Amino acid sequence: MIDEATAKARYWAEEPPIHAHPDAISLIQHYRPDLQDTEAMIPILKDIRLKAWKIKYYPCVGLWQFFKFGMTEMSIYPEIIERLKQGQRILDMGCFMGFDGRKLIVDGAPSEGITNMDLEDRWFPLSYDLFKDEDQFKGEFFGGCDINDEGLFGEGSIHRHRYDMIYIGYFIHLFPPHKQAHIINSLIQMLKPDSGSMMFGNTAGTAKENGYRMKADFAPPVRNEKGEMERPDFVFHSTKTIVDLLSEAVKEEKDKEWEYTANKAVFDTDTSPTKTFALHFKDAEIVELNFCMKRK
Template identity: 40%
Template sequence: MTEAQENPPAIDVLTSVWYIPEPSTFPPTAREVFKKHTNLADDEIIPHIISVRDTALKIFPYPCIGSFRFLDFSISESSAYDEIVSRLKLGEKLLDLGCCFGQDIRKLISDGAPSGNIYGSDLQAEFIGMGYDLFMDKDKIDTKFIAPADIFDESEASPLNVLDGQMDIIHIGSFLHLFNLEDQVRAAKRISRMLSPKKGSMVVGRQGGSSIPGEFDHSVHMLKGKMYRHDMETFNNFWNKEVGGEWQVDGTFTPIELPKEAEGREGAGWLRFTVRRI
């Protein structure tokens, strides 16, 4: 039995359904990225990941952290991934909004994207430092991190203002689904503002969706209120009718099975999308 199993983090019972003591699988892609960044031996990588993960849960028990979903490197699942890496190599800029540990950023860097062309932001500033701890690369990358950064801060003092109109690509993984529909519109309009006005600039990501779109109660106790889950039709309408502007919205919906305690199990799935300015 590992130390993580003997002494699991103190997590509220309402979020414990998302907690597993150690990864059930360790994808080859994740192993490759960690070996490149940390130089740890194979048998040292998993204990290192568990240690940093358990510390992170004490700050904010996101389901993606409790279930090690951050090992998925979800940006690499995007149908536009090869294009993203190529565009970064040509000097374009990407923002990973709500970057958490910056795991998707490390995947991009591992595949040859220049770290200096990548930005990361998160509401929780502690996650940035933990990302450096997780990948052991604080002095090795030139990525510009902005934290704490609140997407809903519309003041002149918002640190995100310096990015307005500057980003060619914005990645939002497991982000918009945190909010109700009204707040999703607010967030997406702010995202549009940071995105370059030129044709072809794009937003890519993955989020929880539903074949029965609508609002659901949060299953994470620290998040209050409702969360809205889209299908592809409502997501297209969201960008072209609610956010404003003209967008080409492409994506896929893949059914998934949620824990039995989670609301909205029926119809739940992953929505993977590419939204291009046209």
């Protein structure tokens, strides 16, 4: 894993982007009436972010990218809210501190239909420290959930075929390219096998048609075919390669009727201000990538 000094030099912005992301500030203020003064909010945000950083030196933590609600920018967002109002259930896989789930609630969704899941359960107490909603949130938090473990989604699991919608915001890039189709297929096992069930998400992508690969410095080394330890590959998908990935993931499924969409938008550079970050990814032509697969 990358050491803290290198990670901080590359993936750290000291001040929270309170002006760049007013939706995030409004969300916190909704739950915390005592923080209507944004200046009073800053030291609390810094303290909680530092605690999260000590757990994992993720770029999205150091650069405050969890302030960005990727779900709300998708054209299907109104549909998501309406389906939750009708009693459907959504899984936020890789939820971090559950910002997106709480945004759904503020926008009218009942909390009972929201399930948050992450490999790292140490994020969850931090979320309650920030939002102070432990007595209000009626949804679920599941920690210690490894999508590589078949027990999470296999026969007999409470999560198998349970969810109408699965959101994977900034999740799939955490896995080596050669494993991503398998990861998507595993997630599909947690979706209900019904028409209209869908999985959607966002990731940092590339404007390059065939994607862009580089070595991941924030992931632990893996053993290659020669038995040597090396950094795993990291892939920035394009609209083409992400659709190819989604279709590859379900090609062996009996139910092959899926609709796929993918689009790109300008990558949010407001939360990525460091020169080192810009130099590190200068060849990637980074864009914001949104995608969805829905059963017909």
